[in-house]
Amino acid sequence: MATFGNLSDRLAETFKNLRTKGKLSASDVDGTVREIRRALLDADVSLDVVKQFTAKVRERALGDEVNRALNPAQQVVQIVNEELVAILGGQQRRLQFAKNPPTVIMLAGLQGAGKTTLAGKLAKWLVKDGHTPILVAADLQRPNAVKQLQVVGGQAGVPVFAPEPGNGVGDPVKVAKEAVKHAERALHDVVIIDTAGRLGVDAELMRQAANIRKATNPDEVLFVVDAMIGQDAVTTAQAFLDGVGFTGVVLSKLDGDARGGAALSVASVTGRPIIFASTGEGLDDFEPFHPDRMASRILDLGDILTLIEQAQSAFDEEEAMKVAEKFATDTFTLEDFLAQMQQLRGAGSIKKMLGMLPGAGGIKQQLENFDEREIVHTE
DSSP states (O other), X not given: OOTTHHHHHHHHHHHHXXXXXXXXXXXXXXXXXXXXXXXXXXXXXXXXXHHHHHHHHHHHHHSHHHHTOSOHHHHHHHHHHHHHHHHTTSXXXXXXXXXXXXXXXXXXXXXXXXXXXXXXXXXXXXXXXXXXXXXXXXXXXXTTHHHHHHXXXXXXXXXXXXXXXXXXXXXXXXXXXXXXXXXXXXXXXXXXXXXXXXXXXXXXXXXXXXXXXXXXXXXXXXEEEEGGXXXXXXXXXXXXXXXXXXXXXXXXXXXXSOOOHHHHHHHHHHOOOEEEEEOSSSTTOEEEOOHHHHHHHHTTSOOHHHHHHHHHHHSOHHHHHHHHHHHHTXXXXXHHHHHHHHHHHHTOOHHHHHHTSTTGGGGHHHHHHOOTHHHHHHO
16 A cells, blocks of 8 residues: 555545636635545644645635636645645755764654664665664663664664663663764764663653763654554654654654554654655665655655656666667667566565556556566566
8 A cells, every 4th residue: 555545545536626627716725625634634644734734725725826827726736735845844854964973863762663673774774875884772671672673783784782681681871872982983984873662652761762862962863653653653753852852753664554644744743854764664665755755645746756766776877778779789688688677676666666656546456466476477
């Protein structure tokens, strides 16, 4: 199921009804805004955010900019798109690196939000970007948390600093402090601290997180939130913001059949940007968050830019030139075809890539039935 699948369908339906109209009356606008409001509330977007959003859309849709337009439906889609981008944080915000390394990144959030796996994803992404990160096991509460981080570090090919066994043994603040010193000595330019979560927000959790923050003075404190928990995500985010403070948000499990409202609310409610999104189980299912691209995905306008970036990272330019020459000179063989298939597979899930094309919502059924194994079979 695509991110915000249900919300996308509802909005598409709403806009479809507008397409038949040559000019929009005030009651058309009100009807549309009412539908959008319902769709957002059903997707679990927070009420305050929905109120602000629909008021803005209504005001702009009734303003001059729509009446003069040739196609009112397209104009309204554009207004909704721009306002969605604004709720999602407006500009993309990148990670801030320290002027003098190491850059310290602390991960905070509730148990089950996917912090430990996310630490591995972030580390792997940083390695691709030419950094030398180290993971720090400062969650000494949860059974096997240290072991899990070591496994994830192994999969990501990144060292793990874990002087304490955990399972209730060791002082997380001390571990975090030592980790920064160790990173300076061992020339790691980024330190990623995995901290303990709890099942709910409590004073002890906040105190520990706040102490780790004080002790390490991190450049970024990233709040990891499970995109599938709906309204609770916003409440938890607010509690963490007051208790510990954070500089950015990471959405995990954005690939699930999330109603997704949390994701749409958390940036506007906390005033902190969403910096990354985790889009699947694998360590590579992780991407910087672009508010404009996410808005286009929700409105089924496609996400061509992410698609191009994924293709660029998987396809070898020289290889592509060679293939083009072979086509031109009729020397393209089955071996070449196989190599092409393998490059395509290397770019990631084909189903996901097709889902980024504009209008993919219209062929959702076919996408669901697409079997990636067919490609293996063809190879």
